[in-house]
Amino acid sequence: MIRILVADDEPMIRAGVRAVLSHAPDIAVVAEAGDGHQAIDLVQRHRPQVAVLDIRMPGLGGIEAAAEIRRTVPDTGIVMLTTFGEDDYILQALGGGATGFLLKSGEPEELIAGVRAVADGAAYLSPKVAARVVAHLAAGGAGALAGRRRAVRARIDALTAREREVLAFLGSGLSNGQIARRLRIAEGTVKAHVSSILAGLGVDNRAAAAVAAHEAGLARPPMPEQQ
Structure with missing residues (x-):
């Protein structure tokens, strides 16, 4: 409960x-x-x-x-x-x-x-x-928005392909266990990927990483969970 x-x-x-x-x-x-x-x-x-x-x-x-x-x-x-x-x-x-x-x-x-x-x-x-x-982050004007998106995109591009995949699921509100089941990998491996993602993006928590995923257009809609 x-x-x-x-x-x-x-x-x-x-x-x-x-x-x-x-x-x-x-x-x-x-x-x-x-x-x-x-x-x-x-x-x-x-x-x-x-x-x-x-x-x-x-x-x-x-x-x-x-x-x-x-x-x-x-x-x-x-x-x-x-x-x-x-x-x-x-x-x-x-x-x-x-x-x-x-x-x-x-x-x-x-x-x-x-x-x-x-x-x-x-x-x-x-x-x-x-x-x-x-949208609020874009309020600084087109130049500021373009610069921020370039910075976010550059940090995301520096992640590994698997880390980008994990970030996309993280942005959709999935837990480590759910991501592990989607990708058929160990939950501990997902946890390690998340730690690396936070460090790579320069953020302190999953919510801030989720914002980056949305900003970059990576967040994907939830899918039915496979057993």
């Missing part, structure tokens, strides 16, 4: 998230918080696998709460709930250790998929969130 904390300052949003997650037989909401301070306290008390945080809350927001949770309870994955127009916050949250990003207006199935992915150790970016992040 995947144990979840939900934090949002709006009770109706918390109720909606809880209702969606309650339809998944493998997910249980074990705690709810109305602000970042409460979220930190409850995560430390209940040790959920995933904390679903509103990216902006009065007082201590989701970004600051995520950073403290990652520091004190590193085994808890972070899913950020965001809305359109919060692109700057998303980029800050990427640097703060969040590994899942979902729009509040997204489909219920996407919330469940994102929670499951992060619980399994994957990074999960809603396709719409990924598109927003890439």
Whole structure:
């Protein structure tokens, strides 16, 4: 059972998230918080696998709460709930250790998929969130965008063919185990590839690598898993 904390300052949003997650037989909401301070306290008390945080809350927001949770309870994955127009916050949250990003207006199935992915150790970016992040990175103008894409492409081209293949799956929200099954290789080998990919791209976490995969057009849609 995947144990979840939900934090949002709006009770109706918390109720909606809880209702969606309650339809998944493998997910249980074990705690709810109305602000970042409460979220930190409850995560430390209940040790959920995933904390679903509103990216902006009065007082201590989701970004600051995520950073403290990652520091004190590193085994808890972070899913950020965001809305359109919060692109700057998303980029800050990427640097703060969040590994899942979902729009509040997204489909219920996407919330469940994102929670499951992060619980399994994957990074999960809603396709719409990924598109927003890439568009925001382009806001510096055509020259800045072209330069950034060249830099990203050069780093990706320096990866091995297998690492690029792993990066494409990583960008689609697959865990190490899922990637291993797709490629029919050992999970430990995938883990080694991921470490090499992060170093090669100069990023600190899977979510940032997933953004690079989307930016380069590598991320592929999920496929039915082969047994």
